[in-house]
Amino acid sequence: MYYKGFYAFEHKTPVPAVIRNYTEDDFTELINIQSEAFPPPYPSELWWNREQLLNHTTLFPEGALCVEVNGELAGSVTGLKIDFDRESTAHTWAEVTANGYITTHKPDGNTLYIADVCVRPKYRKLGLGKELIQSLYHVVVEQKLERLLGAGRMPGYHKQAPEMTAEQYLGNVVSGEIIDPVITFLLRCGRTPIGVAADYLEDEESCNYAALMEWRNPFR
Structure with missing residues (x-):
């Protein structure tokens, strides 16, 4: 499982933060974050729901990460493994992620695919999105995959x-x-x-x- 403590910076002030795997206890707050991070005209039906989040933590918990700042949930990133062929790149988000339920996850896939990354607007100047994505780079290396794709x-x-x-x-x-x-x-x-x-x-x-x-x- 993944756990990384670090300091984000709010202007010149270090702020303690943690990236870890998210769990069922985080689901309500993760949905709230989605609504803040993707306001209209982004379709609200594309925000995570509890069934999708449960699949994330069950099918591929290594790709289900969140970030906390001073103990408050501030954002998340979700990935799944797929087989990817550079000669055939055409696809939709719905196809590759099974509409966010990630039942398309392939344990023996060659590529880690980002289904979503989001950060609460009030935390967007702390560089948390970059930290979340770089944490998935760590997963790519640890699992000996070819690439991160999104x-x-x-x-x-x-x-x-x-x-x-x-x-x-x-x-x-x-x-x-x-x-x-x-x-x-x-x-x-x-x-x-x-x-x-x-x-x-x-x-x-x-x-x-x-x-x-x-x-x-x-x-x-």
Whole structure:
């Protein structure tokens, strides 16, 4: 099981924090965090429910992590193992995660796939999202997987959609011409884009597109 104590920083002040596996005792608060982290127009039916969370902690507890700050639950990340072929990247969030129930988890898979990462808005300046994702890098290495993979929302794309394709938008984010709140963050976490997934998730801000991004295990 996973446990990491560290100090996050609120401006210049160190703040004690812990990343650990989440359990059934955390479910109510994790759902509250989802509602705060993904407000409308994000569809509320895509927030976690208790059955999904129970599957996370039962099918692959190693990929079900949360972060606490001063004893308060501040965010979470959820992953599952899949078999991934770089020659066939087209998929939707619903397909790969079984609509968040992760019954698609493959114990002998080659890739750790991020189903979700979220942080309470009041804690977003503490760098907790990056710490959560890096904790999954540790899981990738420990389980000798090939990569961490996930599809990042492109919430700034709807503003640029009349002028450029989703692929062009992603290219402009990577070149630094555009700053996207999600994709730029993932680049800072060490993730590399490998393509764009159309109709990935019902998401008005991203025009239903997502950037498929990986982190390769440097020990493989």
